[in-house]
Amino acid sequence: MLQGERVVNIADLKEIVSDWRVALYLVILVLAIISIGPHFEDGQFKTNLQFGLDLQEGSWLQLDFQSVVIGIDTDKPIDQLTADLKAKLDADVIQVAPSKLEVRKLVSKEELTKAFDSLQAGKIVTYEQGVSKNTADDVKQILETKINALGTKDAKVNTLTGMNGITRYIRVELAGVSMKQAQDVVGKQGKFEIRVQTTGNDTEHVLFGDSITSVGIPSQEPAGSGVWGVPFTLSETGANALRNASINTGAVTDPERHHLEMVLDNRTVFSAPLSPDLAAKIQRDPIRELLATTGKGTSALNDAKNLEIHLRAGALPVAVVIAGSGSVSATLGEHFKVMSILAGIVALLFLAIMIFYRYREPSIVLPMVLINASEIIILLGIARFVQQLDLSAIAGLIAVLGTGIDQLVIITDEILHEGKVPSPNLYLKRLTRALAIIVISAATVIIAMLPLAVMSLSTLRGFAIITILGVLVGVLVTRPAYGRIIMYILSK
Amino acid sequence: MGPFRYDISRYSPIKMMAVPIVIFVIAIISLGVNTAHTGLPVTPGIDFSGGTAVTLFTGDSADQIRTYFSGFPLDSIGEGVNNGKYIKFAAMNDAKLQELSALISQRYPDAKVDQIGESFGKTLQEQAIYALIFSFIGMSIVVFIAFRTFVPSVAVVLSAIADMAMTAAAMNVFGLTLNLPTTAALLMLIGYSVDSDILLTMRVLKRQGKFEEKIEGAFRTGIIMTTATLSAIIGMCLVTYLGQVQVIYEISMVLIIGLLFDIMNTWLTNAGILKWYVTRREGREYR
Numbered sequence: 181m182l183q184g185e186r187v188v189n190i191a192d193l194k195e196i197v198s199d200w201r202v203a204l205y206l207v208i209l210v211l212a213i214i215s216i217g218p219h220f221e222d223g224q225f226k227t228n229l230q231f232g233l234d235l236q237e238g239s240w241l242q243l244d245f246q247s248v249v250i251g252i253d254t255d256k257p258i259d260q261l262t263a264d265l266k267a268k269l270d271a272d273v274i275q276v277a278p279s280k281l282e283v284r285k286l287v288s289k290e291e292l293t294k295a296f297d298s299l300q301a302g303k304i305v306t307y308e309q310g311v312s313k314n315t316a317d318d319v320k321q322i323l324e325t326k327i328n329a330l331g332t333k334d335a336k337v338n339t340l341t342g343m344n345g346i347t348r349y350i351r352v353e354l355a356g357v358s359m360k361q362a363q364d365v366v367g368k369q370g371k372f373e374i375r376v377q378t379t380g381n382d383t384e385h386v387l388f389g390d391s392i393t394s395v396g397i398p399s400q401e402p403a404g405s406g407v408w409g410v411p412f413t414l415s416e417t418g419a420n421a422l423r424n425a426s427i428n429t430g431a432v433t434d435p436e437r438h439h440l441e442m443v444l445d446n447r448t449v450f451s452a453p454l455s456p457d458l459a460a461k462i463q464r465d466p467i468r469e470l471l472a473t474t475g476k477g478t479s480a481l482n483d484a485k486n487l488e489i490h491l492r493a494g495a496l497p498v499a500v501v502i503a504g505s506g507s508v509s510a511t512l513g514e515h516f517k518v519m520s521i522l523a524g525i526v527a528l529l530f531l532a533i534m535i536f537y538r539y540r541e542p543s544i545v546l547p548m549v550l551i552n553a554s555e556i557i558i559l560l561g562i563a564r565f566v567q568q569l570d571l572s573a574i575a576g577l578i579a580v581l582g583t584g585i586d587q588l589v590i591i592t593d594e595i596l597h598e599g600k601v602p603s604p605n606l607y608l609k610r611l612t613r614a615l616a617i618i619v620i621s622a623a624t625v626i627i628a629m630l631p632l633a634v635m636s637l638s639t640l641r642g643f644a645i646i647t648i649l650g651v652l653v654g655v656l657v658t659r660p661a662y663g664r665i666i667m668y669i670l671s672k
Numbered sequence: 673m674g675p676f677r678y679d680i681s682r683y684s685p686i687k688m689m690a691v692p693i694v695i696f697v698i699a700i701i702s703l704g705v706n707t708a709h710t711g712l713p714v715t716p717g718i719d720f721s722g723g724t725a726v727t728l729f730t731g732d733s734a735d736q737i738r739t740y741f742s743g744f745p746l747d748s749i750g751e752g753v754n755n756g757k758y759i760k761f762a763a764m765n766d767a768k769l770q771e772l773s774a775l776i777s778q779r780y781p782d783a784k785v786d787q788i789g790e791s792f793g794k795t796l797q798e799q800a801i802y803a804l805i806f807s808f809i810g811m812s813i814v815v816f817i818a819f820r821t822f823v824p825s826v827a828v829v830l831s832a833i834a835d836m837a838m839t840a841a842a843m844n845v846f847g848l849t850l851n852l853p854t855t856a857a858l859l860m861l862i863g864y865s866v867d868s869d870i871l872l873t874m875r876v877l878k879r880q881g882k883f884e885e886k887i888e889g890a891f892r893t894g895i896i897m898t899t900a901t902l903s904a905i906i907g908m909c910l911v912t913y914l915g916q917v918q919v920i921y922e923i924s925m926v927l928i929i930g931l932l933f934d935i936m937n938t939w940l941t942n943a944g945i946l947k948w949y950v951t952r953r954e955g956r957e958y959r
Contacts, residue, residue: 234784234919242792348795359773359785502766503792509782512727519915523908530907531900538896571919572853578908578920579860579927582901586867589900593893617874620818624870625863627810631803632859643856647863 196668205661209554212561232570235517237510238355239362244503246286247311249346252279254302261301268295272394276312284498308346311498316347319496322489326365359507372493373443376425383441386425389493391418398484401471408484409473412491419466432459449490520574527578528553531585543669551662552584559650573642580650587618591663611663622655678891681884688944692936696834699841706844714840717849720797722763722790728783729755744772756916763790800855807859827945828869831937835865839930853919857926868894868938876946883950902931
């Protein structure tokens with residue numbers, strides 16, 4: 181740009197910047213730098229970029245649900261069928277869609293078919309390992325609650341739901357946490373206890389969480405009444421303990437003054453009296469099937485959901501096994517970060533040398549390389565909101581550098597075609613033609629990357645999202661601006 | 673490239689495509705043989721077959737590491753500079769795995785460990801294959817919509833197929849496995865591969881002028897594009913090889929191989945088909 185008589189003076193610069201495409205590009209570039217927010221904190225260089233687990237200390241766990249979702253074709257009432265299956269398979273069975281059941285146990289298709297045959301319950305139409313989206317969300321919530329209790333601020337729980345709406349895997353990422361700790365978070369349960377009020381506010385122990393054999397999902401009891409509750413089942417010893425305590429303390433005769441309290445890790449999470457009906461029943465027999473109601477309305481439903489989690493004491497409603505896991509130490513994370521930055525710089529340098537070797541014209545090479553580099557900055561500025569940077573996302577960034585330079589070369593060559601012609605009209609025509617080529621190739625890259633971006637191939641999502649974003653930024657912002665800048669430079 | 677001139681006027685389309693066709697056939701055969709042996713055209717890595725990968729820096733020699741981990745299904749030890757090691761284990765059961773984790777954190781607390789279970793690997797593999805298929809179909813549709821003429825569109829898609837097949841075969845030769853990063857690289861290759869093909873086709877179909885001149889002009893631009901991209905990726909490859917950043921190193925290796933094949937497939941395969949298409953069209957007229 182600064183060659184002999186072709187010195188760009190202030191007036192020229194003003195003219196370039198006054199083009200709206202160039203102006204837009206500059207504004208976005210500035211916004212991106214603000215968004216990245218490079219600053220010094222305690223003498224250390226910091227940015228707002230979020231780094232993934234490859235680039236900082238942490239662990240990840242991929243959990244595989246030990247549960248199946250089946251599509252059924254049956255004449256039996258669904259309620260009856262789920263109850264029968266529950267008994268037959270000794271597993272929680274819930275209805276998740278009009279003709280879909282979730283069996284919360286990893287039962288083989290053969291075993292299920294056998295159960296269906298013996299119950300004369302119709303046919304199994306589909307069989308898939310995993311859980312419904314709702315269950316997956318519940319599990320996610322439970323895991324998040326547990327992680328919050330750990331005090332880790334940088335944690336992510338992602339469910340990977342397939343196109344059929346069934347979730348097979350859930351992924352937990354914990355920054356700054358070792359593998360051992362991460363496994364504990366998933367496995368560890370809280371201490372759950374039911375106590376009964378004796379006199380005044382004093383309470384006495386009734387049973388521990390191990391006496392609860394299963395916990396249902398929040399439902400309306402009776403159906404359609406609008407009253408929400410969580411059904412749960414006690415073991416035989418649990419039911420006996422409850423009966424004895426209720427009778428001894430007088431809860432069966434005066435329920436209002438002898439609330440049953442649920443205590444999780446020494447915190448009371450639910451407190452309510454026995455219903456007169458239940459009190460009468462308990463006096464006669466030990467009762468195993470119980471229901472804790474929370475009232476009517478949305479807030480009651482939320483209470484019921486929380487109660488369900490508490491009843492499980494942090495245990496997941498569906499068993500999981502670890503399907504994959506990984507961890508990075510702080511030193512290696514730092515090493516990868518430095519190497520990634522270095523790889524980016526060296527890639528840009530190699531590219532600049534090659535471009536210079538081909539064009540030998542600083543007034544072309546300089547804007548080309550600068551635009552290419554600034555594209556990465558804009559991309560990082562956007563990425564900070566949508567995507568954490570891990571190694572594959574970094575590879576995506578460098579891939580964008582590659583497609584970016586391809587397209588800048590196309591523009592440059594198209595405009596340079598048959599030498600320099602000082603006719604703005606002709607330049608414009610050529611620029612339009614170049615942009616047509618670019619739009620097509622951009623569309624193919626986006627289409628090629630789309631499956632990765634929407635599919636749940638965990639770590640590759642970052643790569644695909646960064647690449648697609650990069651191509652979009654290129655086509656919408658930097659390429660048009662570059663076209664104007666290079667046109668201006670060449671027509672001088 | 674200085675004195676080299678891309679002049680295809682002396683070559684018939686068949687002559688141009690002879691070399692790529694031979695390589696393509698060899699690639700397909702070798703992929704077939706590999707499928708018979710491993711179940712996949714490219715030997716699957718731990719992401720797809722299950723297993724454990726460990727990255728660490730240690731002064732211990734490969735033999736020492738082998739002795740330390742004897743009793744575990746150790747597959748391979750890759751050695752970088754600066755004492756970097758990349759150790760791969762085959763899939764093992766949960767108990768064995770926990771034993772291994774304990775052993776690793778005891779001796780090499782700073783290691784990066786990634787473990788994929790066999791069934792999870794299967795799921796990932798299925799999804800990766802779907803991703804490749806969908807990408808390919810999507811790319812073909814875009815190309816057909818863009819050109820709206822049959823032969824040139826087929827030429828672009830064919831040379832993309834050739835790129836992928838040859839790259840996949842070469843991966844087996846270089847000992848690169850098919851895993852999540854290399855799948856991403858293959859998908860990226862679809863994008864890179866059609867870039868130069870589209871440039872070529874647009875220049876030939878939409879511009880005025882003699883075929884030979886148009887195609888030579890396209891070559892000048894196209895080769896700058898590919899070499900510029902190549903140089904960036906070679907830079908990335910060098911740094912990540914020396915720095916033992918396995919993920920990026922594998923991605924860049926696949927891209928380098930793919931881009932080299934792409935040069936051949938764009939300027940011989942695709943250009944050959946286009947030449948045949950244009951000369952055939954030129955022969956038609958009313959007299």
